[in-house]
Amino acid sequence: MEEKRYRQVQNFLKLQIQKGYYVVGDYLPSENELCSSFSITRTTARKALDELTKEGFIERQHGKGSIVRERRQSLGLLNVKGFSEAVGGDVKTIFLQKPQMNFWNPEIHFTVSESEIKEACIHFSRLRCVGEIPAMIEYNWLSGKILEGLIDLEFIDGSFFKTLSQHYRIEITGSEQELRAENANKNIAVLLKIPLGSPILHISLKFHTSKNNFYIYSELYCNTENYPIGNSYHI
């Protein structure tokens, strides 16, 4: 079956935004303009725009138009407050381990899906700092079959999710999380430069994606003393 009309329009506009033809604050073409340029009816144009709204790319303004907005920062994933917001801030990411083939590590908290565990696994880990202060350690595991070529790839703007979206056209559609307060073990303490046994926030994540049976598994260890973890949600 051919791709649905509204999804064609939706993806076209999404690509335009991702490529920067429209930037934050810009107005997309009006519903009627989309109608004539794509030879569709308003029902279909509206459906495409409504989907982009759901995905967080645009905001609809009654009487005005559809404005491009800051991509929903969180998607229910918890991100270090000040990490993304501190634009121009002194944020630094250090690879502890560049993407490479690996085992499905038993450290992964959520259960790896049946179809994935049989296949190759890519692992990478990063240390994220604010200024010179290490704030978070991040371990990631994902299917090496679906993200073929990732090992030889430079992340777009240093962002894995951006690479996922633009290079592989895979979007994050949700996540499961589990949070624990723990005492830092020796390894974590050394990397985060904190005393052994300091309270740290351990976040286990399983990201769901637009690709069937493809998940991303992450374990995060955060020093929340200076940079607490922030999250927000709005219907």
Added chain:
Amino acid sequence: MEEKRYRQVQNFLKLQIQKGYYVVGDYLPSENELCSSFSITRTTARKALDELTKEGFIERQHGKGSIVRERRQSLGLLNVKGFSEAVGGDVKTIFLQKPQMNFWNPEIHFTVSESEIKEACIHFSRLRCVGEIPAMIEYNWLSGKILEGLIDLEFIDGSFFKTLSQHYRIEITGSEQELRAENANKNIAVLLKIPLGSPILHISLKFHTSKNNFYIYSELYCNTENYPIGNSYHI
């Protein structure tokens, strides 16, 4: 202006669900049935059902119908895994402080809005246990002006949010959160029955509601050793 047709239908169905005429797993009337019983077109019926989907009350199943689902547990609020899921489980809630007039406590992490800080404040706090194990302490502050009568009210099914929805017709529309791993102080340690200095998860919350300028401020202290905090999000 009269209320929009789709919103009338949406609210009618929501009320039916809230009152228990439809329970989890039940199918709502089909789009065509709604059309004839409300004298509306499918466009309007679908809009009503789509809104209920967004709100998390139902799930649409192609070729089958609209099924009532477990109310989105989290709304971005993090809830103790096993607390709501452990249906029939040994969950116990103990009031440390029944709702009463109080000051806007400086313990509140988020900034209380201008219009609220001038008015009365209601405070209540609870200890939530799984079996005999205390898992979480919860401190709540909110406007006493808008929730008049709350002090003399028994919570519906012991749930504050249910009371808010059904008695005051106020819905949670979002939340801001900030998470920290901390060492338990003496007060917290005693209440949670853990050693002084144990790692605990401190969650600061500001709930947004459907009522203008009405927020709920909460500070949660969780022992995540046996019952980690779970959360999930799906587009």
Added chain:
DNA sequence: CATTTTTACTTGTACGTACAAGTAAAAATG
């Protein structure tokens, strides 16, 4: 009687029309 086909539903997509309601600039008014 097991298997296949049909039927009668369901929701999903897409067409098209009409008017309400919000926005902002241009035009008319005093």
Added chain:
DNA sequence: CATTTTTACTTGTACGTACAAGTAAAAATG
């Protein structure tokens, strides 16, 4: 020239029609 009205857009709501596609039970088939 300040104020009001009109105009020309925008999105929102709601009407109506047609067929695609998924589901599950009933009916037909061998």
